[in-house]
Amino acid sequence: MKKMKVVEGAYAVAHAAKVCKPHVICAYPITPQTHIAECLSQFKADGELTGESINVESEFAALSCLIGASAIGARTYSATSSQGLAMMHEALFNASGMRFPIVITVVNRAMSAPINIWNDHQDSISQRDTGWIQLYAENVQEAADMTAQAYKIAENKNVLMPAMVCMDGFILSHVFEPVVLLEQDITDDFLPPYDPEYYLDPKNPMTFGALGDPSVYTEYRYLQDKAMENALEVIEKTSMEFNDMYGRYYGGLIDGYRLDDAEIVIAAMGSIIGTLKDTVDELRTEGIIAGILKIRSFRPFPKKEVRRIAKGAGIIVAIDKNISLGTGEGALCTEIKACLHSAGIDTPVFGSMLGHGGRDVSKEVIEKLVYRAGDMMKHGLKEENEFTDLRRELL
Numbered sequence: 001m002k003k004m005k006v007v008e009g010a011y012a013v014a015h016a017a018k019v020c021k022p023h024v025i026c027a028y029p030i031t032p033q034t035h036i037a038e039c040l041s042q043f044k045a046d047g048e049l050t051g052e053s054i055n056v057e058s059e060f061a062a063l064s065c066l067i068g069a070s071a072i073g074a075r076t077y078s079a080t081s082s083q084g085l086a087m088m089h090e091a092l093f094n095a096s097g098m099r100f101p102i103v104i105t106v107v108n109r110a111m112s113a114p115i116n117i118w119n120d121h122q123d124s125i126s127q128r129d130t131g132w133i134q135l136y137a138e139n140v141q142e143a144a145d146m147t148a149q150a151y152k153i154a155e156n157k158n159v160l161m162p163a164m165v166c167m168d169g170f171i172l173s174h175v176f177e178p179v180v181l182l183e184q185d186i187t188d189d190f191l192p193p194y195d196p197e198y199y200l201d202p203k204n205p206m207t208f209g210a211l212g213d214p215s216v217y218t219e220y221r222y223l224q225d226k227a228m229e230n231a232l233e234v235i236e237k238t239s240m241e242f243n244d245m246y247g248r249y250y251g252g253l254i255d256g257y258r259l260d261d262a263e264i265v266i267a268a269m270g271s272i273i274g275t276l277k278d279t280v281d282e283l284r285t286e287g288i289i290a291g292i293l294k295i296r297s298f299r300p301f302p303k304k305e306v307r308r309i310a311k312g313a314g315i316i317v318a319i320d321k322n323i324s325l326g327t328g329e330g331a332l333c334t335e336i337k338a339c340l341h342s343a344g345i346d347t348p349v350f351g352s353m354l355g356h357g358g359r360d361v362s363k364e365v366i367e368k369l370v371y372r373a374g375d376m377m378k379h380g381l382k383e384e385n386e387f388t389d390l391r392r393e394l395l
Contacts, residue, residue, distance in 0.1 A: 002180045002247070003180070004178040004179060004180050005178070005179060005180075005181055006176055006177065006178050006179075007176065007177075007179055007181070008035060008173075008174060008175070008176050009140040009143065009167065009172045009173045009174060009175050009176075009177065010033075010035030010036045010038075010039060010107075010173045010174065011035070011039050012140050012141070012143070012144040012177075012179045012181065013036055013079070013105050013140075013143050013144050013147060013165075013167065013173075014035075014036045014039035014040045014043065015039070015043075015144070015181050015182065016144040016145070016147040016148060016181075016182045017036075017040065017077045017079075017103075017105070017147055018040065018043050018048060018049050019148070019181075019182045019183075019184050019187045020075070020077070020103075020147060020148055020151050020182075020187065020191055021050065021051065021075065021193075022051045022074075022075045022076055022077040022103075023051045023052065023069065023074035023075050023076065023194075024051055024052045024054065024065070024066060024069035024074045024075075024076045024077075025040055025044075025049070025051055025052070025053045025054070025076070025077050025078065026053070026054045026056055026061075026062040026063075026065040026066050026069075026076070026078055027040070027062055027077075027078045027079045027080065028056060028057075028058055028059045028061070028062045028080070028084060030059070030080060030081045030082065030083065030084040031081065031109070031117050031169075032081060032107050032109060032117065032119075032169040032170050032173045032174060033079045033080055033081040033084065033105070033107040033169075033173070035173065035174070036079040036105060036107070036173070037079060040053060041053060051075075058087060059080050059084035059085070059087040059088050060087045060088055060090070060091055062078050062080070062088070063078060063088045063091040063092065063095065063102070063104075064091050064094075066078055066095070066100075066102050067091060067094055067095050067098065067100060067102070070095070070098075070100035070101070070102055071098070071100070071199065071200050071208050072199055072200050072201075073194070073196045073199035073200075074194075075101075075151065075155075075193075075194040076100075076102045076103070077102075077103050077104070077105075078102070078103075078104045078105075079104060079105040079106075079107065080104060080105075080106060080107070081106065081107045081108070081109040081123065081169060082108075082109035082110065082111055082112075082117075082123045082169075083111065083112065083123075085106055085123045085124065085126075085127060086111065086123065086126065086127075089127065089130070092127055092130035092131075092132060092162075093130050093131065094209060095132075095162045096130055096131025096132055096161060096162055096224060097131065097209065097220065097224070098208045098209045099160040099161065099224075099227070100160075100162060101151070101154030101155045101159070101160055101161065101162055101163070101194075102154070102162040102163075103147065103150045103151055103154060103162070103163050103164075103165065104132075104162070104163070104164050104165070105143070105147065105164075105165050105166075105167065106123065106124045106164045106165070106166045106167070107167055107168075107169045107172075107173045108120065108121050108123055108124055108166055108167065108168050108169050108270070108321075109123060109169040110122055110123070110356065110357045110358065111123055111126065116357045116358065117169075117358075118169065118170060118357055118358020119168045119169040119170055119171055119271075119321070119355070119358045120321040120322060120355055120356045120357055120358065121136075121166070121269065121270065121320070121321040121322045122321075122322045122323070122356075124164060124166045125298075125322040125324075125330075125331045126322075127164075128298065128299055128331065131161060131162075131224050131228075132161065132162050132163060132164050132299065133150070133153060133154060133159075133161055133162070133163035133164065133228070133231055133235075133297070133299055133300070134163075134164050134166060134297070134298045134299040135149075135150060135163065135164070135165050135166065135235075135296055135297055135298075136166045136167075136269040136270045136295065136296060136297075136298060137165065137166065137167045137168075137172065137270065137271075138250065138270065138271060138273040138274060138294065139172065139177070139271065139274065140167075140172050140175065140177045140179055141177070141179050141180065141248070142250045143165060143167040143172055144179060144181070144182060145182070145242065145246065145248055145250070146165045146250075147165055147182075148182060148187055148190060148191050148242070149235075149238050149239065149242055150163040150164075150165050151163075151191055151194075152190065152191050152238050152241075153231060153234050153235055153238050155194055155196075156230075156231075156234045157197065158227070158230040158234065159227050159230050159231045159234055160227060161224070161227050161228065161231060166269075166270070167270075167271075168270045168271040169358075170358070171271045172271055180246075180248070182246075186245055186246060189245065190241065190242065190245050190246070228299065228300040229300065231297075231300050232253060232297075232300050232302065235252055235253055235296075235297050235300075236252035236253060239251065239252040240252070250296065251294060251296055252296070252297075253295075253296060253297040253300075253302035253305055254293060254294060254295055254296060254297075254302050254305045254306070254309075255294040255296060256291065256292065256293060256294065256309070257273075257276075257277050257280065257291060257292040257294065258280055258281075258284065258290070258291040258292065259291040259292070259293065259309060260291075261289055261291075262289055262290055262291025262312075262313060263289040263290070263313065263314040263315070263374075263377065264288065264289065264290040264291070264313070264314060264315055264317065264370055264373050264374060264377065265290075265291055265292070265293050265309060265310070265313040265315070265316045265317070266280070266290060266291070266292050266293065266316075266317045266319060266366075266370070267292075267293040267295060267306075267316055267317065267318045267319065267332060267336060268292070268293075268294065268295070268318075268319040268332070269294070269295045269296075269298060269321075269332065270321065272319065272321070272355065272361055273292060273294050275361060275362075275363060275366065276292050276319075276366060277292060278363060279363045279366045279367060279370070280292055282363070282367075283367065283370055288370060288371075288374060290370055293306070293309050293316070295332065298331075298332070298335075301335050301339065303339040303343075306336055306339055306340070307339060307340060307343050307345055310336075310340050310345050310347040311345060311347070313347050314347070314377040315347065315348050315349075315350060315373050315374075315376060315377040316336060316347060316348070316349045316350070317349075317350050317351075317352055317369060317370070317373045318330065318332045318333035318336050318349055318350070318351050318352065319332070319352050319353075319354060319355075319369075320332045320333055320351060320352070320353050320354075321353075321354070321355045321356060322353070322356075323353050323356070328384075328385055329351040329353070329384070329385040330351055330353050330385075332351075333349060333351030333385060334351075336349050337349050348376065348377070348380075348381050349384075350372075350373055350376060350381060350384065350385065350386075351384060351385030351386070352369055352385070352386060352388045353385070353386070353387050353388065354387070354388040354389050359389065361389075365388060365389050369388055
């Protein structure tokens with residue numbers, strides 16, 4: 001067994017970023033991401049980080065700096081949270097449109113107002129259409145390992161799209177867990193040096209992000225979408241290659257827990273998966289045949305895999321730590337419904353929005369949700385979604 005070390009989640013991710021040998025790192029501090037930036041600064045001060053670490057005045061400046069560095073062929077990295085990610089919004093489109101494989105760790109935190117520093121997924125979900133790959137980690141080990149995988153996926157010549165590795169704020173970023181830190185020698189074999197085909201060079205002049213008038217703009221968007229489609233296969237392949245070299249596997253686009261015979265399938269993303277596993281184990285002892293569909297890749301969305309699981313299920317419960325205001329449901333619920341409907345699959349989907357703003361998600365709350373799903377599976381959906389665990393006395 002490989003040697004494990006008890007470290008903070010932020011340290012494990014910062015160490016993983018360091019081992020991937022980025023040429024340029026640029027991150028602005030924001031809770032709960034700050035510890036990642038602090039660790040990287042310490043690595044730089046100690047001479048362990050060979051790349052450039054640049055201080056800037058904002059998150060927008062951080063990503064803009066990385067766009068410039070990527071344009072000259074550098075491997076780049078940043079980390080942010082919540083309002084920091086929102087401040088990058090314009091630049092997120094720029095990075096994707098210019099096909100720069102930048103990797104960012106998003107330490108998920110609720111969006112204000114009201115001011116809230118705790119975890120949900122509203123920040124990254126709000127950026128789902130900017131053209132970034134989005135991978136969601138269940139635990140600290142996966143968040144660290146996803147970092148190396150994200151670079152290999154993003155830099156694939158059939159993809160060349162930027163990537164976010166999303167990890168739940170505080171729940172993962174500030175927890176201390178036993179982790180196998182990424183080994184430099186294995187990572188050097190797994191992740192070769194970045195060798196871009198296109199970059200700014202005075203000897204071979206070209207441009208990035210030039211004017212795209214109506215005669216060409218649609219084709220740019222089409223090619224971005226095709227790159228996301230290509231990423232589906234690359235994500236699966238990269239996960240298998242990582243397992244072959246490191247001996248750790250978390251699934252590819254999705255992962256499943258006790259899914260083979262599951263009648264009630266709970267679909268979710270992030271650290272809530274651990275609580276769901278414990279709950280499903282207890283429910284199984286009561287004769288309730290539940291299982292978990294873990295979505296690792298939200299962008300690109302794994303339509304084929306979700307459809308395959310749905311065909312054998314009696315009902316799907318989609319748990320969202322976000323809400324698309326005006327639809328009454330979360331983004332994962334909407335995505336699952338859409339991909340099933342377009343394939344003519346009539347498995348009912350019930351959306352549960354919970355855990356917003358860091359509210360604790362207990363096994364008892366999940367159990368009640370599953371009991372309701374069992375009743376809906378037998379008698380039909382009376383409603384399609386709900387805010388679960390509302391404090392009615394505050395309404």
